[in-house]
Amino acid sequence: MIETICNAPQPERERKRLFIKTYGCQMNVYDSERMRDLLAPLGYELVEAPEGVDLVIFNTCHIREKAAEKVYSELGRFKPLKEEKAKTGQPMTITVAGCVAQAEGTEIRRRAPFVDLVVGPQTYHKLPELIASVHRERGEALNTEFEVEKKFDVLAAPERQADSVAAFVTIQEGCDKFCTFCVVPYTRGAQWSRPVDQVVTEVRDLAARGVREVTLLGQNVNAYHGAAPTNDAGGGAWRLGRLVRHLAKVDAIERIRFTTSHPKDMDDDLIWTFADEPKLMPYFHLPVQSGSDRILKAMNRSHTASEYIGIIEKLRAVRPDIAISGDMIVGFPGETEEDFEATMELVRQVNYASCFSFKYSRRPGTPGAAMFGQIDERVKSERLGRLQALLADQQAAFNTSMVGKTLPVLFEREGRDPGQLSGRSPYLQAVHCDGPVGLIRQIAHVEILAATKNALSGRLIDKDSVAA
Ligand code: SAH
Ligand code: SF4
Ligand code: F3S
Helix, strand or coil, rough: HHHHHHCCCCCCCCCCEEEEEECCCHHHHHHHHHHHHHHHHCCCCECCCCCCCCCEEEEECCCCCCCHHHHHHHHHHHHHHHHEEEHHCCCCCCEEHHHHHHHHHHHHHCCCCCEEEEEEEEHHHHHHHHHHHHHHHHCCCCCCCCCCHHHHHHCCCCCCCCCCCCEEECCCCCCCCCCCCCCCHHHHHCCEEECHHHHHHHHHHHHHHHHHCCEEEEEHHHHHCECCCCCCCCCCEEEEHHHHHHHHHCCCEEEEEECCCCHHHHCCHHHHHHHHHCCCCCCCCCCCCCCHHHHHHHCCCCCCHHHHHHHHHHHHHHHCCEEEEEEECCCCCCCCHHHEEEEHHHHHHHHHCCCEECCCCCCCCCHHHHHCCCCCCCHHHHHHHHHHHHHHHHHHHHHHHHCCEEEEEEEEEECCCCCCEEEECCCCEEEEEECHHHHHHCCEEEEEEEECCCCEEEEEHHHHHHHC
């Protein structure tokens, strides 16, 4: 009798279509991939267009007002899509995840009542259960039976990050710094580090599936304090430098990067790792936000401009070719022309390979929002214009300095033109050149012949050493 049941033809699992729109930082990109993995065993398949899908996830960012407002205008576009889908007798479940979900909670459903589910970044593991409960309320069943072996099939499935040559791995989440302009400590919570063993398992798994470069992610990644591996008699916690050197032992991983760091958590061991560990790429993102000590104090950054410059000098002493990138905010409350000039001076001193720059955005609930001396938007725009012109010149000069050099390029994909490949230099620049597809996932040397603002192009040097 039992046999008959087991051998009975099983109805094919219902295919459901999932659309994910990701905003904000790389951690959101990573989280979106995890959500996709988590939902795959329930029959959800990721698609590229939102029309007619069963489940929509907006993975949102709250960092600046514009980022948060964009979510509401995008959500508005989904209302008619949801109504259209309802005509087919099937619901479209709309989920808002990420930092707007965490920060605004029920406000989202007040402004957009057609949203079905709001999930903060710390509750993604409950997503299947939460979606099922939304469906139950509608009187609909959803298959949430989790067959363990299926789950592991899915984790090993070729589509999960395996096409990519470079992957993100979150090793640290949250922030205890409370810079006075920033929402992250409120949306991502207190600082927390993943244990070393867990990180190693994930990196080995990615390596086995073809990944060659990992970028370790954290809102304060260099504050990493992960529990030591179980076989480490010393126990305690490992800092980031040690973790990087340990991960470098995974043979198939050729390149390691990490982002984003805070000047306060920079230790000498990590600085030396840039010199000692060839797999750690010579590109380092270290936000400073301002060059004025007065503004840095008001921002609660807990470092001065000269301490920041001191770190950059140490890094350049041990790894002379290191490329520095950063983040800047102009127009923080109280910023005078003199303060802004100090920022310009710091930029001239550092000479960035690339740098993000933003107008200060007043975020409700942060101390900065309540400060006196808010700066006029026109002044902010004018300062941002001057800063960005300087940064653009520096970036162009950095890229142009590569012309004539030969760089090891990790090839990631075919380029836009036939026969072209696209990869990355050690300094994270996009590099294009003609070459055989067999080079994808490999590092080969490229002589750089031309540079634009955002990319390099050149000639493959050692193509004969690899099979076409
Ligand atoms: N340490 C973080 C920073 C996250 S926010 C990290 O892991 O990346 C990224 C950048 O956004 C910040 O470095 C800062 O330059 C900018 N930013 C944050 N809050 C802002 C605000 N209220 N207005 C303008 N820019 C802001
Ligand atoms: Fe925000 Fe400052 Fe924390 Fe970075 S260090 S996430 S800017 S509070
Ligand atoms: Fe944005 Fe949240 Fe990342 S606010 S920058 S998505 S941590």
